[in-house]
Amino acid sequence: MSLKPQALPSLLGYTADDLTKLLKEEHGQPAYRVKQALEWIYQHRADSVDEMLNLPAALRTTLKENFRLSPVEFVRVQGSEDTTRKYLFKLHDGRYVETVLIPASPALYGEKSDRHTACVSSQVGCAYGCKFCASGLDGFTRNLTADEIVGQLMAVEKQAGRKINNIVFMGMGEPLANFKNLNKALDIITGHWGLNIGARHITISTSGLAPMIKKLADRPQQIRLAISLHGATNDTRDKIMPVNSKWQIEELFDALHYYKSKSKKRITFEYILIKGINDDLEQATILAKRAKSLGALVNLIPYNTVEGLEWVRPSEDHCYKFRDIVRNHGVTTTLRIEKGHDIDAACGQLRLKQETADGKIESK
Ligand SMILES: C[S@@+](CC[C@H](N)C(=O)[O-])C[C@H]1O[C@@H](n2cnc3c(N)ncnc32)[C@H](O)[C@@H]1O
Numbered sequence: 001m002s003l004k005p006q007a008l009p010s011l012l013g014y015t016a017d018d019l020t021k022l023l024k025e026e027h028g029q030p031a032y033r034v035k036q037a038l039e040w041i042y043q044h045r046a047d048s049v050d051e052m053l054n055l056p057a058a059l060r061t062t063l064k065e066n067f068r069l070s071p072v073e074f075v076r077v078q079g080s081e082d083t084t085r086k087y088l089f090k091l092h093d094g095r096y097v098e099t100v101l102i103p104a105s106p107a108l109y110g111e112k113s114d115r116h117t118a119c120v121s122s123q124v125g126c127a128y129g130c131k132f133c134a135s136g137l138d139g140f141t142r143n144l145t146a147d148e149i150v151g152q153l154m155a156v157e158k159q160a161g162r163k164i165n166n167i168v169f170m171g172m173g174e175p176l177a178n179f180k181n182l183n184k185a186l187d188i189i190t191g192h193w194g195l196n197i198g199a200r201h202i203t204i205s206t207s208g209l210a211p212m213i214k215k216l217a218d219r220p221q222q223i224r225l226a227i228s229l230h231g232a233t234n235d236t237r238d239k240i241m242p243v244n245s246k247w248q249i250e251e252l253f254d255a256l257h258y259y260k261s262k263s264k265k266r267i268t269f270e271y272i273l274i275k276g277i278n279d280d281l282e283q284a285t286i287l288a289k290r291a292k293s294l295g296a297l298v299n300l301i302p303y304n305t306v307e308g309l310e311w312v313r314p315s316e317d318h319c320y321k322f323r324d325i326v327r328n329h330g331v332t333t334t335l336r337i338e339k340g341h342d343i344d345a346a347c348g349q350l351r352l353k354q355e356t357a358d359g360k361i362e363s364k
């Protein structure tokens, strides 16, 4: 079914409070109707309001006329059963968003796990323009709404026929630059009336928006935090991450210490290894000291090729040398060989190709 250009609002963006306001205050329904509707939306994951048979017919008609359920339309998938799969979804305005499903993986983000992880997008494009990343190649288009964030998860579950029990905000976009919608999506994802996924199974990855890290720390639930560090000194970080000119490492670490004072969860540093750019072994020593100061974990990621960028990953040997230096300082360190590398390299590329094919953006 195609989404209409002027699409109706999606019920997947409704929190328990929003739905109470809608059903009780605007439509005079008793409180138990709110519970019933929430169950249909988030637990039974109804595809249509017609399925909500314990709601009165008149209310079903009103809901059908004014709302839709899923705000995303499945376009295609890359990858196969039991490998990393990348889903492309179309939004009501013709834009595209990517969501990746990563099957059970040992020691992902510092935890032993038999989890199915969804890597979700938070924006269409990204304004932060990190020089290794496909998401920012064509700049920023728009924020995803809360229902579009929640909708990705529910649509991937439907497509894959498998329950997601771990979520990382490592898809397209900078989640902390879309804080209001992210916050609402987190309420829906963690709510016992919503998707009911524990905060400890959710990781927000950020390029380092220091003030927003403090805001995230002030949320009552303890969401995990991953920092896209990619450089252990300001000089190195400045070369590849424009965000560093706004919030330098000192200010970023000040925010991270605040986060740590509020949360028992260990912070993870993501560090892409790019040959000749940030893989100097001196960086490994400084990275290790910085990680130690926070009790943080380190994930080393050999650079994934991005079309249009000339950079390459260092040799495996060099990656192991870099890892061993960090490890020898007593820091828990993983060298993550990206599972998605063979299906389409880094996040953002599938969507860029599709928008290019649709004639939305120029080919690079
Ligand atoms: C796409 S960003 C989205 C979340 C947030 N904006 C951030 O920067 O952390 C998530 C992560 O994708 C990874 N990434 C981006 N481009 C990559 C590339 N070319 N190779 C490997 N990993 C990449 C980086 O680890 C980055 O930290």
Ligand code: SF4
Pocket: 126, 127, 128, 129, 130, 133, 134, 135, 136, 171, 172, 173, 174, 206, 207, 228
């Ligand atoms: S790494 Fe994150 S912040 Fe940087 S351009 Fe990509 S999505 Fe944006």
